[in-house]
Amino acid sequence: MDLDIKRLTSIKTSAAFRERMTDLSLDLPIDDSIQKAPESPLAQSMDLGGFKVGNRWAIHPMEGWDATHDGHPTPDLVRRWRRFGESGAKFLWGMEAVAVRPDGRANPNQLMAKPDTIGELVTAAHECLEAHGKSFGTASDLLWGFQLTHSGRFCRPNDKKKLEPKLAYSHPILNRKFNLPPDYPIMSDDDVQDLIEHYVKAAILVDKAGVPFVDIKQCHGYLGHEFLSAFTRKGKYGGETLAERSTFAREIITAIRQVAPKLILGVRLSAFDFVPFKPNPVLASGGNLGPGMPEDYSDCLPYKYGFGINKENPVQFDLSETAQYLKLLKSWGVSVVNISAGSPYYNPHIQRPALFPPSDGYQPAEDPIINVERQIQVVRQLKAAAPEMPLVSSGLTYLQEYMPHVAQALVRQGWTDFAGMGRMVLSYPRIIADSLEKGALETKYICRTFSDCTTAPRNGIKSGCFPLDEYYRTSKEGEQVRQLKKDQKEKLKQVQEAKASV
Numbered sequence: 001m002d003l004d005i006k007r008l009t010s011i012k013t014s015a016a017f018r019e020r021m022t023d024l025s026l027d028l029p030i031d032d033s034i035q036k037a038p039e040s041p042l043a044q045s046m047d048l049g050g051f052k053v054g055n056r057w058a059i060h061p062m063e064g065w066d067a068t069h070d071g072h073p074t075p076d077l078v079r080r081w082r083r084f085g086e087s088g089a090k091f092l093w094g095m096e097a098v099a100v101r102p103d104g105r106a107n108p109n110q111l112m113a114k115p116d117t118i119g120e121l122v123t124a125a126h127e128c129l130e131a132h133g134k135s136f137g138t139a140s141d142l143l144w145g146f147q148l149t150h151s152g153r154f155c156r157p158n159d160k161k162k163l164e165p166k167l168a169y170s171h172p173i174l175n176r177k178f179n180l181p182p183d184y185p186i187m188s189d190d191d192v193q194d195l196i197e198h199y200v201k202a203a204i205l206v207d208k209a210g211v212p213f214v215d216i217k218q219c220h221g222y223l224g225h226e227f228l229s230a231f232t233r234k235g236k237y238g239g240e241t242l243a244e245r246s247t248f249a250r251e252i253i254t255a256i257r258q259v260a261p262k263l264i265l266g267v268r269l270s271a272f273d274f275v276p277f278k279p280n281p282v283l284a285s286g287g288n289l290g291p292g293m294p295e296d297y298s299d300c301l302p303y304k305y306g307f308g309i310n311k312e313n314p315v316q317f318d319l320s321e322t323a324q325y326l327k328l329l330k331s332w333g334v335s336v337v338n339i340s341a342g343s344p345y346y347n348p349h350i351q352r353p354a355l356f357p358p359s360d361g362y363q364p365a366e367d368p369i370i371n372v373e374r375q376i377q378v379v380r381q382l383k384a385a386a387p388e389m390p391l392v393s394s395g396l397t398y399l400q401e402y403m404p405h406v407a408q409a410l411v412r413q414g415w416t417d418f419a420g421m422g423r424m425v426l427s428y429p430r431i432i433a434d435s436l437e438k439g440a441l442e443t444k445y446i447c448r449t450f451s452d453c454t455t456a457p458r459n460g461i462k463s464g465c466f467p468l469d470e471y472y473r474t475s476k477e478g479e480q481v482r483q484l485k486k487d488q489k490e491k492l493k494q495v496q497e498a499k500a501s502v
């Protein structure tokens, strides 16, 4: 099968970029050159919950699977956070996922928010603020905080290889995909209430420690996200209406609003979803995984297992509930929403567009730029539907050297309020400072979406940019990642050759 994928490195000018968008019928604005501060739209400040954020770049939460087993920061983590500070972004959205209860960790090396960790978390964040102040004169216009989470279906709190799921509801395709029987127990309402108390306690800790911002995570298939699609759950935390399915978030957010009225609240939201995907086994060759295709959902229609999804055709989004939800969040006192999509565990292509898949993913079945444009259009439509809610956009790293050109066009046209940056910050944190100060980039550090930062943790290794960050490239983990990719390719090749010879 010939796929129409054109590498961005082969597109040499913004005019050629525009032509490519026209060929693909995509609507993606791009500027001809990078505008420096103070004229750049990305250099403008914005008020969020009474805090004047110094520019329109946000760093997404990026965890490193490198905390201690009791949830404390490590030197690698401090290094990563310092680099976030050195990026020049004035909004550090949550730093990374921090579990509110030990059973809710996505891996045994995830941070936890508790009385004996909060001091070290704040000290690590202060290192980041100090690094930022040193490079940019002041950190007083830098908004930062923590992302509070429970990993729900994707908890691995004790063993990196062992799922210990906590389910909001039984999902016919995901239960099957992750080897859970259809009658695997779902969380009781009492357990959910206990968890809500843990969120509120964590927020109080954070607030008392002087942290200005907290994100109540509702994205990527984790518990807060799963509740939004709990159509089939009985009791007060599930049901047909959005009011019922958002009870979990409402109870957390309104309780935090009461006890910590000054804390600025955000929600990272998977604004739309698709059915789970898998590699197409028929089209796998050359030791590569097959291109992505949807899992069979024919016995699940109308589809009641996703949020922001077209129930009749669940490989399309439907933003009607998402737009309503933004209004609800505003009414509960949430100041800003970070728009993401789907889940890295079951449909990574819609969430982190990449040319090269992680080891548990699949090859692109279409040009990854299509998945970037979808996220951008979703933010644009949501901004139009709920203009009162400031939004951060995600999935922009795949734009590579065109990231600043597109980001500044998006902000100027009011399609988004903040341009968010995920994977690129691991390879090239100074991309923001370079674009705002020099209007030029150092292309050797640009993330080419090799996905090693995801492949490593999927195989029990800490994360980092193994291709481009010298620190990780030359580490023993760097060697391990290269070896495991080689081994995986060889193994796949053998399986494919054996199949072909039958």
Ligand SMILES: Cc1cc2nc3c(=O)[nH]c(=O)nc-3n(C[C@H](O)[C@H](O)[C@H](O)COP(=O)(O)O)c2cc1C
Binding pocket: 060, 061, 062, 063, 064, 095, 096, 097, 147, 217, 219, 220, 268, 340, 351, 352, 353, 394, 395, 396, 397, 398, 420, 421, 422, 423, 424, 453, 454, 463, 464
């Ligand atoms: C190594 C790695 C760690 C991540 N950690 C988190 C996290 O802790 N919380 C979160 O909401 N998203 C996390 N993400 C998702 C990113 O924040 C972001 O949404 C995604 O990479 C797409 O943005 P990008 O195209 O700029 O990379 C992570 C992604 C990667 C690759």
